[in-house]
Amino acid sequence: MSEEKLVNLKINGIDVSVPEGTTVLLAARKAGIRIPTLCWLKDINEIGACRICVVENEVKGARKLIAACTFPVSEGMVIYTNSPKVIESRKTTLQLLLSNHKMECLSCVRSGNCELQALCKEYGVEDAHRFDGFRSTWAIDDSAPHMYRDNEKCILCRRCVAVCSKTQACSVIGANDRGIDTHIACAFERGLADVACVSCGQCIVACPTGALSEKDDTxxxxxxxxxxxxxxxxxxxxxxxxxxxxxxxxxxxxxxxxxxxxxxxxxxxxxxxxxxxxxxxxxxxxxxxxxxxxxxxxxxxxxxxxxxxxxxxxxxxxxxxxxxxxxxxxxxxxxxxxxxxxxxxxxxxxxxxxxxxxxxxxxxxxxxxxxxxxxxxxxxxxxxxxxxxxxxxxxxxxxxxxxxxxxxxxxxxxxxxxxxxxxxxxxxxxxxxxxxxxxxxxxxxxxxxxxxxxxxxxxxxxxxxxxxxxxxxxxxxxxxxxxxxxxxxxxxxxxxxxxxxxxxxxxxxxxxxxxxxxxxxxxxxxxxxxxxxxxxxxxxxxxxxxxxxxxxxxxxxxxxxxxxxxxxxxxxxxxxxxxxxxxxxxxxxxxxx
Amino acid sequence: MHKNVSKIPFKGTPEQKEKLMAVIAGTNGDKSLLMHVMQEAQEIYGYLPYEVQVMIAEGMDVPLEKVFGVATFYAQFALSPKGEYDVSICLGTACYVRGAQAVFDEVSKTLGIGAGECTPDGKFSLDACRCVGACGLAPVMMINGEVYGRLTPEKAKEIIESIAAK
Structure with a gap:
């Protein structure tokens, strides 16, 4: 086995050495620092889309926000994971997600076990309605015997899509349309019951919110x-x-x-x-x-x-x-x-x-x-x-x-x-x-x-x-x-x-x-x-x-x-x-x- | 924009299918050529209905949802055929400030279809386009290439209705 080249960087003032190719997020964990994520599923969904994991990367005195889950480390890098700018950015991202989210949190099946809710609490998002405006409306897909999909609770992280295709080789769900109309659904807007979905439910387990849930037979x-x-x-x-x-x-x-x-x-x-x-x-x-x-x-x-x-x-x-x-x-x-x-x-x-x-x-x-x-x-x-x-x-x-x-x-x-x-x-x-x-x-x-x-x-x-x-x-x-x-x-x-x-x-x-x-x-x-x-x-x-x-x-x-x-x-x-x-x-x- | 799926029955010919299969064969299994194949398919069929997307998915061994995702992401792909009368209303800046949106909405209401769609009888299709170079006549619409200018919602409706009566 070839010897791994180590890269040295500073995260929040702490010196860290990690193998070349490591992401900033994993390097930070080595320094005992947890960076929050939403769309990231290790080895399955690594697309840097949700921007919750942003950290500041200082280059020549200027600081830029980067997505820690996908950004690789480099020699001499200086990273700040908890600066005021980072915290503010994460909070704004959460508020933007909430602006198009069906906030049924009191009765939602994932209340108390929702990754979006947990982050909002963690970042003290007091004003959940800061960016209230256009709200997408979607019908709930309840066609399949095993699950519901409520796209109004979807944050478009694509974790379900990645699991369906990469882990389960089915690829029956994906992103349709674009912009504000983007939504996760099946080809030709068919219900899950009408496509080759095998009902495994791995998408539900991967979902950070209440967008996907089992059909409740209690x-x-x-x-x-x-x-x-x-x-x-x-x-x-x-x-x-x-x-x-x-x-x-x-x-x-x-x-x-x-x-x-x-x-x-x-x-x-x-x-x-x-x-x-x-x-x-x-x-x-x-x-x-x-x-x-x-x-x-x-x-x-x-x-x-x-x-x-x-x-x-x-x-x-x-x-x-x-x-x-x-x-x-x-x-x-x-x-x-x-x-x-x-x-x-x-x-x-x-x-x-x-x-x-x-x-x-x-x-x-x-x-x-x-x-x-x-x-x-x-x-x-x-x-x-x-x-x-x-x-x-x-x-x-x-x-x-x-x-x-x-x-x-x-x-x-x-x-x-x-x-x-x-x-x-x-x-x-x-x-x-x-x-x-x-x-x-x-x-x-x-x-x-x-x-x-x-x-x-x-x-x-x-x-x-x-x-x-x-x-x-x-x-x-x-x-x-x-x-x-x-x-x-x-x-x-x-x-x-x-x-x-x-x-x-x-x-x-x-x-x-x-x-x-x-x-x-x-x-x-x-x-x-x-x-x-x-x-x-x-x-x-x-x-x-x-x-x-x-x-x-x-x-x-x-x-x-x-x-x-x-x-x-x-x-x-x-x-x-x-x-x-x-x-x-x-x-x-x-x-x- | 949300693209609605056409309910007009598919009328593909064996010749069209043969052409599409030749295009797919030409990719030699390179799945990154999906968009190219979809463009060619649209050239052949005029639009990308279910049957055509299934042919592409099966032929290229890519998931149907992936084909559909691409088809609904890019404005260039149509899910509905062009009608016998292809109506295109300009929503470019000049037309827009002179009330093109109201014209569009009226035509859309009259025909019962949205942008990118075709009436069930196949007679009319409707699109919103950007500047056709006739700003002096704003707001304008084109029907099969013929320009109708200085429109009001009422005028546009009359034009559509007179064609529909033909």
């Missing part, structure tokens, strides 16, 4: 909870337990399974179940499907199907590759299917009276819940309402539940027991690892020692991971399974291109739409860019899941006694006709235009 759930006829049950996805604490000010990566269960009981859910159980069922089906397809060389590689954003992506952008996708429903879908068939029957409930809620770190799950290609009970949705982690936090606050005081609760039987393999579904590589734990033991007939249970090659937050897994067969041969794991659709696209060109020969591929997997899903608690730019929240939350896995008594899906009982008492064996009927689905090719 009222629908409250209504069901207040309906005496309904049996309202809830399942909670693996990632929610490592996210929900953040809604109540806990540190990123807090594992709050017990508190979460208690809060759900207090909200009035009749049964509180664990999606981890359904994830174990998914593994039983998916691992069986894989081994069958592997033996028959049937449309390899097989890809996972748990991520609804990913499924919608391949339906839109690579429909010709759809036969590669596993037909197994996602854990959410499997849970809903079982709840409305097996469980309703067992409890003596009319399936139409079962109201099945899921708490998910995901906005695409709202879309998935509306898919009717193959529901378990004809005419009934498998899932009645999907709550993102954020909505769940909202419900808990609204009902006056004191989070800090909550005791540790436990899931209900029979779908409350999940294995460690189920819990790691929330992190990229987790589904692969869970499937490998089961596939290995099924194929080899040997039990993996506990210290060999961690398939570390498929862990980590890299966009694409590859590994060759050797499984010994009882006949003394070795099966080598070529696996790949991708998260973030731009990486999924790369994998699909390799599959198409034949450049890579994988057997089994796990794909998650969101970078880092569900822990970083579109329904997660929103951390401001200031945190996301400098903290890998995907890694911290994933580590919490792996800790959870390590501490669980059962770490293999096929050893979950509730799963075994489910097969013995209802489905027969994995891949049986009944399992196919209830736990598998079909996909539909979609047109991009």
């Amino acid at each position: 009222q629908k759930v409250f209504d069901a909870l207040n309906d005496p006829k309904k049996h309202v049950i809830i399942q909670t996805a693996p990632s929610v337990r490592v996210q929900l604490g953040e809604e109540f000010g806990m540190p990123i990566g807090s594992l709050v399974t017990g508190k979460m269960v208690s809060s759900l009981r207090m909200l009035g859910f009749e049964k509180v179940f664990d999606t981890n159980f359904a994830a174990d069922m998914t593994i039983m089906e998916e691992a069986t499907e894989f081994l069958k397809r592997y033996k028959e060389k049937d449309n390899l590689p097989m890809t996972t199907s748990c991520s609804p954003g990913w499924v919608k992506y391949i339906e839109y952008y690579y429909p010709e590759l759809l036969p590669h996708v596993s037909s197994t429903k996602s854990p959410q879908g499997i849970f809903g299917s079982i709840a409305k068939t097996y469980y309703a029957e067992k409890m003596g409930w009319d399936p139409a009276d079962v109201f099945c809620v899921s708490a998910m770190p995901c906005t695409a799950k709202k879309f998935e819940a509306q898919r009717y290609e193959h529901t378990a009970v004809k005419g009934l949705p498998d899932i009645d309402a999907v709550l993102t982690t954020r909505e769940l936090g909202r419900m808990i606050r609204k009902m006056g539940i004191m989070w800090d005081e909550l005791p540790e609760g436990e899931f209900d039987a029979p779908f409350g027991l999940g294995s460690g393999a189920g819990t790691i579904f929330g992190a990229t590589g987790g589904v692969m690892e869970a499937a490998l734990r089961t596939a290995y033991e099924v194929v080899s007939g040997q039990k993996l020692p506990d210290d060999k249970l961690d398939f570390t090659a498929v862990r980590g937050t890299q966009g694409i991971k590859e590994a060759d897994i050797d499984i010994p067969t009882p006949e003394g041969e070795t099966l080598t399974i070529h696996v790949a794991v991708a998260s973030g659709l731009v990486n999924a696209k790369q994998i699909l291109e390799w599959i198409k060109s034949g450049e890579k020969n994988y057997d089994f591929v796990e794909i998650m739409a969101c970078p880092g997997g569900c822990v970083n899903g579109g329904g997660q608690p929103i951390q401001p860019a200031d945190v996301r730019n400098f903290t890998d929240i995907r890694k911290i939350r994933a580590e919490a899941l792996y800790r959870d896995d390590l501490g669980l008594p059962i770490r293999r899906s096929h050893e979950n006694p509730d799963v075994t009982a489910m097969y013995e008492g209802f489905f027969g064996e994995p891949g049986s006709e009944k399992a196919e009927e209830i736990m598998h689905t079909v996909y539909i090719p979609r047109k991009q235009y």
Whole structure:
């Protein structure tokens, strides 16, 4: 590696040395100085557009304002980040943004967690109406099942646009028109429901204001909870337990399974179940499907199907590759299917009276819940309402539940027991690892020692991971399974291109739409860019899941006694006709235009 | 300016498509030539409707929203075809101070379309332009190149209505 050239500069009188090419903003952080930003998303949106990060650059006695997020350092530079001129400029910029902003701050979904609001407070923008004048008016786009776009709250930072194109390879939103009419929208002003949007919700997580938000289904759930006829049950996805604490000010990566269960009981859910159980069922089906397809060389590689954003992506952008996708429903879908068939029957409930809620770190799950290609009970949705982690936090606050005081609760039987393999579904590589734990033991007939249970090659937050897994067969041969794991659709696209060109020969591929997997899903608690730019929240939350896995008594899906009982008492064996009927689905090719 | 999308049905011919495909092929995959291709497409079709923008997006492997974003950013790109009668009202300085805006607004109201748009029957299109060099006659409008001067909103409306009655 070539030696890095260091550049010396002065920031607010402090001497700093940083490698050549560093931006003023990152150099300032090295000196312990935080420069505020709005449009800047590290490595994703670096366009110097919003002008909040301006600092003074002194050249030959004259001082000029520059955008610290993009301006590179140079030798002998003298920078002032907090001069009166800088503070005044930032304040004016904020006032100009407010002049064309729908100030619904009292009722806005992002109130208290809005980056624009936080900066206005920080800079003491007392006169929010200084530049009142023309205000753009836009209709709210509520066409999609998972989100709203209110352009009157948009500050045109382009963070959503950058994420949609660079991270998710979709590019369905962009800036239309120009000048005061500039607005973020889809081609030909179509609604999000009418373009190839995969509902991943990464744009919502990237939005600094309330311009983008999930469709709020909390009222629908409250209504069901207040309906005496309904049996309202809830399942909670693996990632929610490592996210929900953040809604109540806990540190990123807090594992709050017990508190979460208690809060759900207090909200009035009749049964509180664990999606981890359904994830174990998914593994039983998916691992069986894989081994069958592997033996028959049937449309390899097989890809996972748990991520609804990913499924919608391949339906839109690579429909010709759809036969590669596993037909197994996602854990959410499997849970809903079982709840409305097996469980309703067992409890003596009319399936139409079962109201099945899921708490998910995901906005695409709202879309998935509306898919009717193959529901378990004809005419009934498998899932009645999907709550993102954020909505769940909202419900808990609204009902006056004191989070800090909550005791540790436990899931209900029979779908409350999940294995460690189920819990790691929330992190990229987790589904692969869970499937490998089961596939290995099924194929080899040997039990993996506990210290060999961690398939570390498929862990980590890299966009694409590859590994060759050797499984010994009882006949003394070795099966080598070529696996790949991708998260973030731009990486999924790369994998699909390799599959198409034949450049890579994988057997089994796990794909998650969101970078880092569900822990970083579109329904997660929103951390401001200031945190996301400098903290890998995907890694911290994933580590919490792996800790959870390590501490669980059962770490293999096929050893979950509730799963075994489910097969013995209802489905027969994995891949049986009944399992196919209830736990598998079909996909539909979609047109991009 | 906000550009409205035309609802007039697309009437492209195979010959036009062939020409556009040749232009796209000529870029050899260079996506930075998007604007050039869009200009050529507008030469071929007269405007850039949905169908044409999809051809460009697919042909050049760029997102449709990107094509549309460029088409709505630059004044040179039209989303509506030119009408049988191409009405262009000068909003240049001389015409403007003599009341061209009121003329424009009246014509716009009469035709039921805004600048850059075309009536659903394809008969009229309307544009606002800058100085046509007939300041002595301000305010002026041009219809298919013919200049009408010393207009009032009423006069302009009469002219439009008499053409519409043809």
